Amino acid sequence: MSEHTEQDAQTTRIYFTGDCDGFADLRDALANHPELEVVGWSDHVAQAAGVLAGGHLNCVLHGTRAEKFPGGEVAAIREQTRSPIIIVASSTATELLEEALEAEVADVLVLPQLIENVVFAIRKAAHAKRRVSTVARSQQGRVVTVFSPKGGTGKTVTATNLAAAFAKYEQKRTLLLDLDLQFGDAAIVMGIEPEKTIYDLVVAPGELDIEKLAGYTTKHPCGLDILPAPLRPEDAELVTESKITRLLEVARECYDVIVVDTSPFFHGPMLATLDRTDELLVLCGLDVPTLKNVRLALQTLELLSFPSSRIRYVLNRANTKVGLSKREVEGALKVAVHIEVPSDRIVPVSVNRGAPAVLSEPGSDFAKAMMALAKTVMTTEPETKRSKKRISLARS
Numbered sequence: 001m002s003e004h005t006e007q008d009a010q011t012t013r014i015y016f017t018g019d020c021d022g023f024a025d026l027r028d029a030l031a032n033h034p035e036l037e038v039v040g041w042s043d044h045v046a047q048a049a050g051v052l053a054g055g056h057l058n059c060v061l062h063g064t065r066a067e068k069f070p071g072g073e074v075a076a077i078r079e080q081t082r083s084p085i086i087i088v089a090s091s092t093a094t095e096l097l098e099e100a101l102e103a104e105v106a107d108v109l110v111l112p113q114l115i116e117n118v119v120f121a122i123r124k125a126a127h128a129k130r131r132v133s134t135v136a137r138s139q140q141g142r143v144v145t146v147f148s149p150k151g152g153t154g155k156t157v158t159a160t161n162l163a164a165a166f167a168k169y170e171q172k173r174t175l176l177l178d179l180d181l182q183f184g185d186a187a188i189v190m191g192i193e194p195e196k197t198i199y200d201l202v203v204a205p206g207e208l209d210i211e212k213l214a215g216y217t218t219k220h221p222c223g224l225d226i227l228p229a230p231l232r233p234e235d236a237e238l239v240t241e242s243k244i245t246r247l248l249e250v251a252r253e254c255y256d257v258i259v260v261d262t263s264p265f266f267h268g269p270m271l272a273t274l275d276r277t278d279e280l281l282v283l284c285g286l287d288v289p290t291l292k293n294v295r296l297a298l299q300t301l302e303l304l305s306f307p308s309s310r311i312r313y314v315l316n317r318a319n320t321k322v323g324l325s326k327r328e329v330e331g332a333l334k335v336a337v338h339i340e341v342p343s344d345r346i347v348p349v350s351v352n353r354g355a356p357a358v359l360s361e362p363g364s365d366f367a368k369a370m371m372a373l374a375k376t377v378m379t380t381e382p383e384t385k386r387s388k389k390r391i392s393l394a395r396s
């Protein structure tokens with residue numbers, strides 16, 4: 001899981017899975033604790049997959065009645081999140097404790113316990129994780145995910161131009177990752193005919209590491225690397241959540257920024273991506289159906305407990321006169337638009353040429369908006385941005 005912003009760091013977000021004697025009472029007691037935020041609970045790990053993956057949790061407490069270590073359930077939690085796990089048990093079986101020593105869990109608490117002891121264990125586990133994340137963060141890349149719940153809103157155009165701007169004008173080691181797994185077209189928009197795609201990477205034998213990743217990306221002349229979507233839609237299903245989780249972990253070690261293009265759905269791979277997303281660019285347009293879908297998507301993001309402080313709102317084709325204004329969009333969504341991107345005929349022209357506008361037409365209003373977006377994403381947090389000055393590059 002990614003490290004948290006200062007704002008998030010004030011409360012410790014916890015989630016409960018499993019069950020044991022006294023677990024429900026513990027949950028009730030912790031729900032009232034001022035330093036904790038209980039994001040939710042589920043007896044079965046499988047039912048909690050969405051929140052575990054997208055919830056930016058600081059700690060997962062897993063209850064078990066078993067005398068043995070619940071290895072299968074811990075592995076299932078690990079599939080979804082890197083948050084610290086505390087095992088809460090109702091028996092002191094030595095077998096459980098012995099196996100826990102070897103396992104990747106932060107602590108084992110045998111009930112009953114004083115609530116303050118449990119809170120201390122949770123905070124300690126979360127704090128240790130944050131410290132590791134912060135140290136790692138200084139060398140790790142930033143995951144910027146471009147999303148919109150409606151097709152054709154400009155996700156691919158934004159992701160490709162943003163990635164090209166990072167590589168060419170910000171001198172960042174950039175990976176463009178196409179996670180529109182069925183119909184991704186980022187490579188075509190970049191004018192690249194790749195030999196290998198993410199499909200080839202995930203079906204190749206052996207553990208993924210930096211060297212292996214480098215063998216499957218294609219370099220674009222502007223400097224960025226691209227990992228394209230599978231060539232055939234039916235190959236998408238082999239690109240699973242766990243493969244994406246590992247891919248993003250490895251990519252963060254060798255790139256400054258990873259720009260993720262997406263499809264308009266909250267499927268498993270998208271949830272795994274959200275869990276590692278430092279910044280979510282939500283694209284909106286000046287049309288009622290898109291607005292309706294964005295509003296629904298924001299509700300889903302809230303249900304998934306995705307921190308709103310990581311979302312930046314981009315209004316595409318902001319200058320088109322279609323009877324809907326930016327202010328009305330902001331009012332309907334109850335959010336502030338951070339960045340306005342103008343409609344520009346150079347965009348479809350550059351898409352058809354396979355040459356992103358930031359590279360082929362750097363003087364255009366659209367390209368300038370994309371370059372400004374790249375700079376802002378690299379230098380500010382979305383929340384800070386919202387309260388301060390906003391940029392507007394749309395022609396009025």
Ligand SMILES: Nc1ncnc2c1ncn2[C@@H]1O[C@H](COP(=O)(O)OP(=O)(O)OP(=O)(O)O)[C@@H](O)[C@H]1O
Binds near residue numbers: 155157316349351366
């Ligand atoms: N600011 C803009 N000005 C002019 N045309 C634009 C702009 N943004 C996007 N377009 C055009 O809209 C079309 C759709 O854009 P794009 O493919 O980026 O959308 P998408 O959200 O990725 O769609 P999908 O969900 O199908 O993947 C493209 O042909 C592109 O040229």
Ligand SMILES: [Mg+2]
Binds near residue numbers: 157185262
């Ligand atoms: Mg697209």
